[in-house]
Amino acid sequence: MLVQAGLSLRLSGTAFQDEALYIASGHYELANLLHGTKLPVDFAAYFSGHPKLYPVIAAVVDSQFGLTGVRLLSLLFMLGATGLLYSLTRRLFNLRAGLGAAALFSVLQSTMVLGNFATYDAAAVFLLALSAWAVVRTDRMSAAAVLLAAPPAALAFGVKYGVRHVSADPCGSGGDHRAPASWHPCARPRGDAGRGNRGPARDRLLLLRSAGRHQLHDH
Structure with a gap:
C-alpha cells in the first residue's frame, strides 16, 4: 500500500x-441542500x-x-479497495494469492x-470492492x-451508474443494453454457426453474465 x-x-x-466540474457542482448541490439555493x-x-x-x-x-484533500480522499478509497481485494482473495484462496492480487x-x-x-471513480471502486468482500465474508x-452487501452495492451504482455494466455485464456492452442480443460482440452464436469457436473460457464467461444480461435485454 x-x-x-x-x-x-x-x-x-x-x-x-x-x-473541477464535480467539485463545483458539489458546492451548488450543497447550497441547494442547506439553503434551498436554486441550481444553475x-x-x-x-x-x-x-x-x-x-x-x-x-x-x-x-x-x-x-483540491489536494479531495484527491487524498480518492487515494484513501483506492487504498481501501486494495485492502479489501487482499482480504477477499486470501479468504477465497490463500495468503500468497491475496498478496499477489493486491500487489x-x-x-x-x-x-x-x-x-x-478527484472524481467519483475511486469511490465507486471502493464501494464495489466492499460489496464483494461482504459477500465472501458472510x-x-x-x-x-x-x-x-446490498447497501454498498446500491451506493456504488448511485455514485457511478456505469458500475452496473461491470457487475451485470463483464463482457462489456458499450453502454447500450437495449441493443438486440445478436448485435452484442459476446453473444452466443445461434444454430451451428460458430460452434467451433466456443471454448471453455467463452462458455464460463457466458455463464457468468447470463443472468444479468438476459434480464436487461428483456427490458
Whole structure:
C-alpha cells in the first residue's frame, strides 16, 4: 500500500476539467441542500452518477482541504479497495494469492491515476470492492447475512451508474443494453454457426453474465 500511495502521490497537476466540474457542482448541490439555493443547471440530467452523492462529499472536503484533500480522499478509497481485494482473495484462496492480487492491483496504471483523481471513480471502486468482500465474508453465516452487501452495492451504482455494466455485464456492452442480443460482440452464436469457436473460457464467461444480461435485454 505504501508503494501504491507513493505512485499515486507522485502524480501532480492542476484540476482536470472533470475534477473541477464535480467539485463545483458539489458546492451548488450543497447550497441547494442547506439553503434551498436554486441550481444553475440540472446536473442529474447529464452526470454519470447521482449529483448529491460524491459531488457533495467532494465539496465538503474541498471547503476544508482544497483540491489536494479531495484527491487524498480518492487515494484513501483506492487504498481501501486494495485492502479489501487482499482480504477477499486470501479468504477465497490463500495468503500468497491475496498478496499477489493486491500487489498487481496496486501498480496498475488505472489504480495509480484514480488514486490522485478527484472524481467519483475511486469511490465507486471502493464501494464495489466492499460489496464483494461482504459477500465472501458472510459465506459461513446465515443466508440473510449476504444482504449486508446490498447497501454498498446500491451506493456504488448511485455514485457511478456505469458500475452496473461491470457487475451485470463483464463482457462489456458499450453502454447500450437495449441493443438486440445478436448485435452484442459476446453473444452466443445461434444454430451451428460458430460452434467451433466456443471454448471453455467463452462458455464460463457466458455463464457468468447470463443472468444479468438476459434480464436487461428483456427490458
